[in-house]
Each structure stands twice: as structure tokens, then as C-alpha cells.
Amino acid sequence: MLVLPDAPPLVPAAMGYQRLTGSQKLGFLSLAVLAFACTPRSQAADARKPAPPAQSAAPRLESALDVDATNGVKLTFHVVNAGGADAELDFPSSQTHEVVVLDSLGRQVWQWSEGKMFTQVMQARTLRASDTMSFDERWVGASRGRYVAVARLTSANYPVESRVAFTVPR
Template sequence: MLARITVPLLAAAGLVFACGPRTPSPLAGARPKAGADHGVTSHVMVDTANGTVRFAIEVANDSPKRVELTFPDGRTHDFVVLDSTGREVWRWSEGRLFTQGMQNRLLDARDRTVYDERWQAPGSGRYTLVAQLHSENYPVRQQVEFALR
């Protein structure tokens, strides 16, 4: 008699446990960051030839597996130029419109992609470039100082 009650109760408890709400794991919300441990690396370049400054951020998948970069909207990257006092002089995304749709970019094993833009410098001086990759799962933010003569 006890077995007829216990077995269905245990089965129901197992079903409730398997399908019921769970406390989220602290690791569930963790997102990988760009870095060598995940195979995604980045490199920022500044080219100051011919009076026009060219900025580039190269994102490489150095791992043996394919990596998917996830972007919350159409803005995949951004470049910001700061003067020697830290004041923002130029922002690539300023005044631009971006799609609101989420997008993904697949990087095959040992593949790389480059995001580059040009800036017409107002004059000589010391500047800092802040390059950003707006990926949700592999965000990148790097600063590079450069001088124009």
C-alpha cells in the first residue's frame, strides 16, 4: 500500500523538480570577454599618412573552433578621438543611424575581420584613440595614443 503512494509521489516530485523554476546559476549570465583564453584577440592600428588618419580594429579568432560575435544592433564598432586634455574631439558614430536588429558575425577558425574608418584631423597635436567592438559576448575597448605633426 505504501509503495502505491510513494512511487507516484516520487515521480511527481521528480517531474516538478525537472520542469519547475530554477535559481539562475551565477555562471549563466557570465559572458566571455575578448582575450587569449577564448581564442578571440584584437589589435588596434592608427595610420597617419597623407593628412588623413585611418583607424582600424582587427578582431581575430585564434582558436580551432568557429566563434560567433553577437551585436545588439547595427553598430558593430566605434572610434572616439580624445585630445590631450581628454576632451572628445570626434566620434565615428555621432550623427549616424543604426538598425535596431540584432546581428551576428561568424569568424571561422584562424579567421579575422577588420573594422576601419577615416578621420580628417583638425590639426597637429597629441590624441588618444578609443576603439570599441560592440559585441555582446566578446566586447573590446582599447586605447592608443598617437601624435600628428
């Protein structure tokens, strides 16, 4: 069989040979790709893929807020690094946390930072894996009633927050 370099390949027909057109070539190529894509893959190929890295190696901050309203109102904000790596906390100022108290209508009635001054200098603190940092604050002059305390870490990269409802009994 003689094939010319610029001529399309010949395929057997019922009574001789027929040349393939461009759209016929594309059709056969599409069928071949589809047949290859639909064949099942071996499980051994998937077994060779590396496992994704464990998430426990990353820092993971969790927070809790304790409120004791038996003798005045004491608020303790805890932040723990529950992950497997140290967390570097970036603060835009010397203020590391904020605590506010809301009344039963959601109005702010107390803010820990009100009247305080903070240096406007960026700072970084490291919270090692499994370590906890705690902040103790007191709300003096609380009236009887139901409230919600909200504490948050003012970190730019780990802004965690906790809320807790409480009652001042007096």
C-alpha cells in the same frame, strides 16, 4: 559473551568490561575518520582522473588598432579569433564597432558613429578560428596634436577594445 540488542557494546577495562557512552563512540569515530583522512593516497588514483579539457578549443578574441596619421588620420581596427573554435558574435544593433579619439586631456574630440543611424535589430556574425575582421575609418579635419584612439567591438558577448596613442604632425 552475551550482547543485548539495545545495550551499548562492551570494551575491555582493566578489571572487567565497561560500556561506551554516546560521546565516547563519537570520539572513537572522529579519531578513525581523522586517521583515514591523514593517510597518504596512492598516485595511481590521481593518474586515473581525466585531464581537464584544453582551453585552446574555445574562441578567444584579440584586437589591435593601427593608426596612420601621415596623410589625414586612418584608423584600422582588427579583431582576430585566436582560439581554436568559431566565435558567434552577438550585436544588439547593426553597429559592429565604435572608434573615438581623445585629446591629451582625455576629452572626446571625434566619434566615428556620430551622426550615423543604425538599425535596431539584433544580428549575429561568425568569426571562424584564425580569421580576422577589420574595420577602416577616417578622421577628416584632425588638428595638430597628441591623441589616443580607442576602438571597441560592440558585441554583447565579446566586447574587445584596443587603445593607441598617436600624434598628428601638421
